[in-house]
Amino acid sequence: MTEQPDALETVLAAARQADAEAAATMREVRAEGLTFADAVRIREDAAVLDIAMPRILAEQRDAGRSVKDMARALDVTESYVHRLIRQHRAAEAAPSVGEYGLSTTGGHEWHRETPTAGRRCRRCDLPHSQWSGERCTGSNDQ
Incomplete structure (x- = not known):
């Protein structure tokens, strides 16, 4: 006898799919109005974020947030989150x-x-x- 998917799980999966599609649509709408100056500012902000991200992730981990949740929210892999946290810990330990x-x-x-x-x-x-x-x-x- 094959197991039937749980009804709640089916509804949750459909909601996650709908949320992902809505987020993608919102990104497209926001992207339409960007100018070159916006692109430069965003790239500069991204460079600053790249520097701060290991510290931010380590602080969130210390506060109890799971690596899985952080990876999902940032749309990156759990391995990447672990690597940045290790990078921060190593930088803290270095003289x-x-x-x-x-x-x-x-x-x-x-x-x-x-x-x-x-x-x-x-x-x-x-x-x-x-x-x-x-x-x-x-x-x-x-």
């Missing part, structure tokens, strides 16, 4: 400019008490997850 420097005595100078695990020394390219202030063992400085 900021001026956070790391070399001291004049040959050791490392961190502008935090303990660098985050997984960071690499720019002098010897070794990970110093719990660097305590001693001289870098990978350094040639005496």
Whole structure:
């Protein structure tokens, strides 16, 4: 015996299809009146949005919104949303400019008490997850 589709699911699918068609029609109507100046402004806004999108998605995820919902609302894949969130998290974990420097005595100078695990020394390219202030063992400085 084959299962019959749930009546509610059928109605919801028809409503989603109608919404998608209405949204497409609205986009076409809005697009008809665009000028070259509008296109330039929209492209500039899109470039700004590209920069902000990883942060926006990470904030929404932290607030409890599902990746599936975000992907559906933005008309992108879930994989793309995950990639942008990972990109934001990696940027947050990276040291900021001026956070790391070399001291004049040959050791490392961190502008935090303990660098985050997984960071690499720019002098010897070794990970110093719990660097305590001693001289870098990978350094040639005496």
